[in-house]
Amino acid sequence: xxxxxxxxxxxxMLYFAATGRLAAHIRLxxxxxxxxxxxxxxxxxxxxxxxxxxxxxxxxxVKAILIPWFLTRILKKxxxxxxxAPGKPHFFSLLIASLVLLAGILSQNWIQSYPxxxxxxxxxxxxxxxxxxxLITVKHNIVSSxxxxxxxxxxxxxxxxxxxxxxxxxxxxGVLFEVFLDIFILGMFVNLIEKEFKNLDVSKLxxxxxSGND
Amino acid sequence: xxxxxxxxxxVAGLLIFIIKKRAFDVFAVNSYALLHIVISCILVFTHxxxxxxxxxxxxxxxxxxxxxxxxxxFLMAAVYNTGYIKHMKHEEKRIRFYMFLMLIxxxxxTGTTLSTNLGLAWVFVxxxxxxxxxxxxxxxxxxxxxxxxxxxxxxxxxxALAFVGIILLNISTDRVNSLxxxxxxxxxxxxDPFWMKAAFVFIVFGFGTKMGLAPVxxxxxxxxxxxxxxxxxxxxxxxLNSAFLVILRVLRILETxxxxxxxxxxxxxxxxSSLLVTAVYVNKIKNYKRMLAYxxxxxxxxxxIGTALGPAAMYAVMLHVIGHSFAKASFFLTSGNILELYDSxxxxxxxxxxxxxxKTGWLWIFSYLAICAFPTSSLFISEYLIIKVMFAQHxxxxxxxxxxxxxxxxxxxxxxxxxxTFGKVAEDKEEQVRENRKKLSWCMYVPQIILLTMVFxxxxxxxxxxxx
Numbered sequence: 233x234x235x236x237x238x239x240x241x242x243x244x245m246l247y248f249a250a251t252g253r254l255a256a257h258i259r260l261x262x263x264x265x266x267x268x269x270x271x272x273x274x275x276x277x278x279x280x281x282x283x284x285x286x287x288x289x290x291x292x293x294v295k296a297i298l299i300p301w302f303l304t305r306i307l308k309k310x311x312x313x314x315x316x317a318p319g320k321p322h323f324f325s326l327l328i329a330s331l332v333l334l335a336g337i338l339s340q341n342w343i344q345s346y347p348x349x350x351x352x353x354x355x356x357x358x359x360x361x362x363x364x365x366x367l368i369t370v371k372h373n374i375v376s377s378x379x380x381x382x383x384x385x386x387x388x389x390x391x392x393x394x395x396x397x398x399x400x401x402x403x404x405x406g407v408l409f410e411v412f413l414d415i416f417i418l419g420m421f422v423n424l425i426e427k428e429f430k431n432l433d434v435s436k437l438x439x440x441x442x443s444g445n446d
Numbered sequence: 447x448x449x450x451x452x453x454x455x456x457v458a459g460l461l462i463f464i465i466k467k468r469a470f471d472v473f474a475v476n477s478y479a480l481l482h483i484v485i486s487c488i489l490v491f492t493h494x495x496x497x498x499x500x501x502x503x504x505x506x507x508x509x510x511x512x513x514x515x516x517x518x519x520f521l522m523a524a525v526y527n528t529g530y531i532k533h534m535k536h537e538e539k540r541i542r543f544y545m546f547l548m549l550i551x552x553x554x555x556t557g558t559t560l561s562t563n564l565g566l567a568w569v570f571v572x573x574x575x576x577x578x579x580x581x582x583x584x585x586x587x588x589x590x591x592x593x594x595x596x597x598x599x600x601x602x603x604x605x606a607l608a609f610v611g612i613i614l615l616n617i618s619t620d621r622v623n624s625l626x627x628x629x630x631x632x633x634x635x636x637x638d639p640f641w642m643k644a645a646f647v648f649i650v651f652g653f654g655t656k657m658g659l660a661p662v663x664x665x666x667x668x669x670x671x672x673x674x675x676x677x678x679x680x681x682x683x684x685x686l687n688s689a690f691l692v693i694l695r696v697l698r699i700l701e702t703x704x705x706x707x708x709x710x711x712x713x714x715x716x717x718x719s720s721l722l723v724t725a726v727y728v729n730k731i732k733n734y735k736r737m738l739a740y741x742x743x744x745x746x747x748x749x750x751i752g753t754a755l756g757p758a759a760m761y762a763v764m765l766h767v768i769g770h771s772f773a774k775a776s777f778f779l780t781s782g783n784i785l786e787l788y789d790s791x792x793x794x795x796x797x798x799x800x801x802x803x804x805k806t807g808w809l810w811i812f813s814y815l816a817i818c819a820f821p822t823s824s825l826f827i828s829e830y831l832i833i834k835v836m837f838a839q840h841x842x843x844x845x846x847x848x849x850x851x852x853x854x855x856x857x858x859x860x861x862x863x864x865x866x867t868f869g870k871v872a873e874d875k876e877e878q879v880r881e882n883r884k885k886l887s888w889c890m891y892v893p894q895i896i897l898l899t900m901v902f903x904x905x906x907x908x909x910x911x912x913x914x
Contacts, residue, residue: 346638348617361610368603377599384606392613407569407609413576414602421579421595428588437592440668 234274235352241267241390242333242356245363248383249329250322252314254307257379258300264386265296271393283404290389290408299382299415306375306422310432315373325370329363336360353394360387374425374432378418385411447485448498448505448560454478455553459546468538471545472528478549479517479524482556486517491911503560508698511764511912512559512691515771518900519683520552522893526779527676529889533786544584544674551577551680558688564612564625567692568605571656574685575601582673593665593672600665601656608652614645615696627695634703642700646709649696650716656689658746660719667727670739671791675782678735682742682778683771690749690767697753706756714754718844720747721851728858733791734784737862738777741817744855745770751848752832755839761913762831768912769824769901773816776897780809783890784866787882788875793862798871802879803886807867809894814863816898818856822905 336359340351364384557570583594618641800807
């Protein structure tokens with residue numbers, strides 16, 4: 233059951249790579265949040281009740297509801313439908329993402345020699361992080377970059393679940409609070425950039441160069 | 447006492463929004479600056495180690511210098527800021543938010559410096575990113591939006607990768623379930639070397655992004671050049687140090703486990719990359735604040751190289767931290783005076799600085815001399831000691847490369863600094879520049895004079911508490 237959920241999480245990354253529709257990206261974030269919640273539920277017997285409540289709040293409350301709601305508002309405000317000009321064709325991104333995910337899943341055999349790590353968690357989470365870094369680089373739309381960053385945070389969350397011990401709650405709470413604030417601030421900058429540059433293409437943000445400006 | 451350092455800015459920040467008076471905003475920042483330096487001095491001079499009531503914060507031999515540097519630079523930036531905001535034409539609400547975030551920024555850096563836990567240090571470093579985003583965007587120009595966006599996004603991705611490093615470090619620790627530096631260092635001999643090394647790669651790239659080490663430095667020239675000058679000074683002279691301190695602490699864990707040579711190699715490569723990047727860009731620079739930002743990249747590179755050389759160069763590294771912070775703060779604050787006078791960041795639009803405002807002109811020259819390690823600047827001693835260690839360890843090629851790159855960088859800076867200081871002011875601008883001079887009050891000169899005096903004094907006399 234748990235392994236199945238993790239593999240589905242890995243496949244959501246492929247869909248990320250294959251589509252340019254921003255609304256679909258946000259729906260995927262909702263699915264990822266739900267999947268992460270279900271993965272936490274499968275480990276409920278290992279968790280302290282306080283930690284479980286915290287993780288539920290993090291996965292369901294913030295990752296599956298709050299952040300997607302905030303991003304949907306931004307999309308509606310700017311009437312954005314898709315990432316019009318990604319740096320690489322979607323097929324190419326899908327190919328790369330598939331290869332990375334495959335490598336992540338195959339790495340299980342090697343990871344099995346470390347009893348503290350859950351191999352499937354580790355392989356899928358590391359490949360998700362790498363895929364997101366790739367997508368952040370090739371996607372030109374600012375909202376796509378933010379979505380890629382959030383998906384990377386989801387991958388990091390899965391990675392933290394891969395080890396058979398918990399991070400201190402204080403650190404977890406700090407991380408969650410900052411990620412949320414981070415996305416909030418990035419979202420505000422989307423509005424400012426749209427207002428000032430009349431465009432949300434990352435490549436247009438290139439006025440600051442070593443050639444001098446006032 | 448550590449508790450006061452961390453609680454005061456939060457209370458003062460809250461009061462700023464309740465009282466809503468410019469005079470109180472200034473008082474809140476300046477009183478925190480004074481309190482910060484007084485408490486730091488008490489902690490540094492009267493205790494070898496001191497733990498806060500919550501045990502997550504402490505002063506020890508590693509962070510005491512960083513805390514002192516933070517206090518001194520903050521006090522100087524606060525004094526300068528008092529004169530700087532006097533002539534700001536922005537609405538009161540905006541200035542209030544600026545002062546509030548300045549307090550929170552210092553709170554976050556103090557938290558990073560004093561934190562005894564790697565996870566908590568991560569949280570505070572991320573907090574510095576969030577608070578400074580607005581400060582960089584403060585002028586609300588196209589350029590400042592671009593700079594702030596790049597800063598927040600690049601640093602967030604970098605810090606997220608640092609968190610991956612923390613998770614990998616947690617894997618390596620096996621049965622030790624703690625992120626406390628001291629506990630990690632004590633038990634590091636039983637950690638898994640593979641995961642520990644993998645963790646260091648992520649941590650050094652993550653916190654290295656914040657520190658401004660090449661090749662992950664891209665946000666730095668934009669952010670430092672676009673923010674208001676007191677903020678540029680704080681970013682360059684204290685924020686980069688905070689990130690460096692975290693790297694230093696993690697390296698110490700590797701050191702106690704006997705796997706530090708790998709970490710040192712990474713730092714060496716990043717250090718030389720930083721020098722190379724600066725050497726390439728500094729000779730075509732047309733914006734003087736960007737030049738100072740590249741100088742920060744260069745100096746962080748020197749710190750990385752010094753750290754890579756091992757314990758033999760540690761004294762030089764610490765001296766360089768102090769010297770660079772003071773000299774760079776002075777340089778950035780003086781650049782604020784120039785920006786007030788000429789209303790431009792372009793090198794080509796600034797000339798005859800010495801004839802318009804002799805004090806700013808000389809401060810500009812002396813800041814340059816301090817940063818380029820002219821005797822008796824403490825940077826001369828630190829760079830000389832680093833070169834000496836390279837010789838002692840028979841790294842002759844590395845030494846030659848280090849000297850050549852520093853010479854190229856020095857030439858690039860000199861070209862800009864001297865062209866701005868001497869010559870004549872364009873006739874059409876002279877009247878306006880002379881008019882702008884009235885904006886500069888005494889508190890926009892005194893902090894630089896104090897900082898430069900300390901830099902040049904440390905080159906001839908190092909007080910006993912700094913002889914680690």
